[in-house]
Amino acid sequence: MTAELESVLRAAFPEATEVRVTDRTGGGDHFLVEVTSPRFDGLPLLEQHRLVNEALAAPFASGRIHEMRIKTKGTA
Amino acid sequence: MNTELRERIKNVIETEPVAVFMKGSPQFVMCGNSERALQALRGSGAPVTAVDVLPDPEIRQELSALSGWPTIPQIFIGGELVGGADIVEELAASGELEQKLSESLGDGYRDEATERVVSVLVPA
Numbered sequence: 001m002t003a004e005l006e007s008v009l010r011a012a013f014p015e016a017t018e019v020r021v022t023d024r025t026g027g028g029d030h031f032l033v034e035v036t037s038p039r040f041d042g043l044p045l046l047e048q049h050r051l052v053n054e055a056l057a058a059p060f061a062s063g064r065i066h067e068m069r070i071k072t073k074g075t076a
Numbered sequence: 077m078n079t080e081l082r083e084r085i086k087n088v089i090e091t092e093p094v095a096v097f098m099k100g101s102p103q104f105v106m107c108g109n110s111e112r113a114l115q116a117l118r119g120s121g122a123p124v125t126a127v128d129v130l131p132d133p134e135i136r137q138e139l140s141a142l143s144g145w146p147t148i149p150q151i152f153i154g155g156e157l158v159g160g161a162d163i164v165e166e167l168a169a170s171g172e173l174e175q176k177l178s179e180s181l182g183d184g185y186r187d188e189a190t191e192r193v194v195s196v197l198v199p200a
Contacts, residue, residue, distance in 0.1 A: 045159060045163050045167070046157065046158065046159045046163060049160070049162065049163055050144070050145075053145070053146050057146070060146060067108070067109065068147070069109075069161075069162050071162065
């Protein structure tokens with residue numbers, strides 16, 4: 001699941017300088033998602049998270065993710 | 077679509093200074109993320125009006141349809157979506173949450189920082 005999420009994110013954010021998905025509990029359903037991308041520069045946090053949420057809408061809708069923490073950063 | 081429920085949710089968002097849609101209540105939190113959001117708000121001295129989304133799955137459906145935000149909790153200040161637990165935590169840590177609260181509620185917002193629970197359920 002971690003690798004799957006990472007590849008979804010890399011496809012959605014090809015310009016990202018960092019994409020990292022961590023299984024926080026080892027149970028395969030609590031994830032920390034970290035994305036650093038120039039696309040986030042100057043964007044409010046809400047919009048940054050919205051982009052990540054949108055990118056992960058399909059895996060999220062599968063019901064296999066119980067919890068997702070998001071950390072986003074711009075590069076500026 | 078449940079129009080009446082949606083209107084009730086909208087009313088809470090628009091009229092409450094700080095609305096928190098969460099799992100459980102501030103006294104009995106049913107999810108770690110709702111807990112994190114509450115702690116961040118408490119730490120910033122925010123008044124909290126909590127709505128439990130668990131009694132009816134439709135609450136969550138209508139809320140997300142309104143806000144365009146997929147997960148719970150959802151925090152609104154002055155009628156505007158601030159985000160979920162991660163964002164509120166980050167804003168609390170950077171001091172931006174207090175700034176937002178002051179801008180939206182006035183500098184004395186801490187003085188009236190009560191916590192209360194409201195229901196959006198449509199009476200049968």
